[in-house]
Amino acid sequence: MKAYIFPGQGAQFTGMGLDLYENSPLAQKYFEKANSILGFSITDIMFEGTAEQLKETKVTQPAIFLHSVILAKVLGDSFQPEMVAGHSLGELSALVANGVLSFEDGLTLVSKRALAMQKACEMAPSTMAAVLGLEDHIVEEACAEIEGVVVAANYNCPGQLVISGEFSAVEKACKVLLEKGAKRALLLPVGGAFHSPMMEPAREELAAAIEATTFCEPTCPVYQNVPAEAVTNPAEIKKNLILQLTAPVRWTQSIQAMISDGATEFIEVGPGKVLQGLMRKIDRSVVAIGASLDA
Structure with missing residues (x-):
């Protein structure tokens, strides 16, 4: 089974999407x-x-969404997903790709999401840090013991967990985790504490926009970040998308669920190769490639 996966923030680069714009009238129209x-x-x-x-969050999120979604549109008939998933922001790209959201509604929600998150970031000093080389439960237990807000935010692959929260609490957690044997615990160059309780103001703001948007029946299941399992009910998809801002991205678990449900080939649609790299660390036995117009 073919699974299409869509990257999130951090995959951007200067010149992204230019080849699509120059080589496809359809892409040009969407841009x-x-x-x-x-x-x-x-x-x-x-x-x-x-x-x-x-x-800048207000640019990054729509830019990555556009690169992913327009590439999927340009692939035309060769784009036949049997299941989809997106990492954080990428979940919205996945929902346009499997017919739940229109291009226009997807882009509008991405833009509102980015602005709401930016606003929440400005309300209190917060950050994220990547922790390498520890089991998930050790990171979770250490975070629970630290004063202030710090939580597990992105389960990217075995041995790579991103934590998120108040600046001082994240710094403290990094020190503790290094003492517990982490290979590395380093602050990330991000605007704030995504996928943590610090995003509550953004979640409230986005909830209203999501509730007011039409979500259609998907053409194939979406493996959402929050439950890390196949979802096809539009009301359920909405609920999980709202929860996603303050809940962790359970990427490792989502990919494992897709594999156990029959996925044998994963195709990354969008800028960069971040998700292909994570795939190799989650399960080397499945194929992971980037979507290509030459394919």
């Missing part, structure tokens, strides 16, 4: 539509912007 929906020329920043400009 121009995106500029109009967003009210600014995101294509200028994607194609020619600096790394700094691309790192």
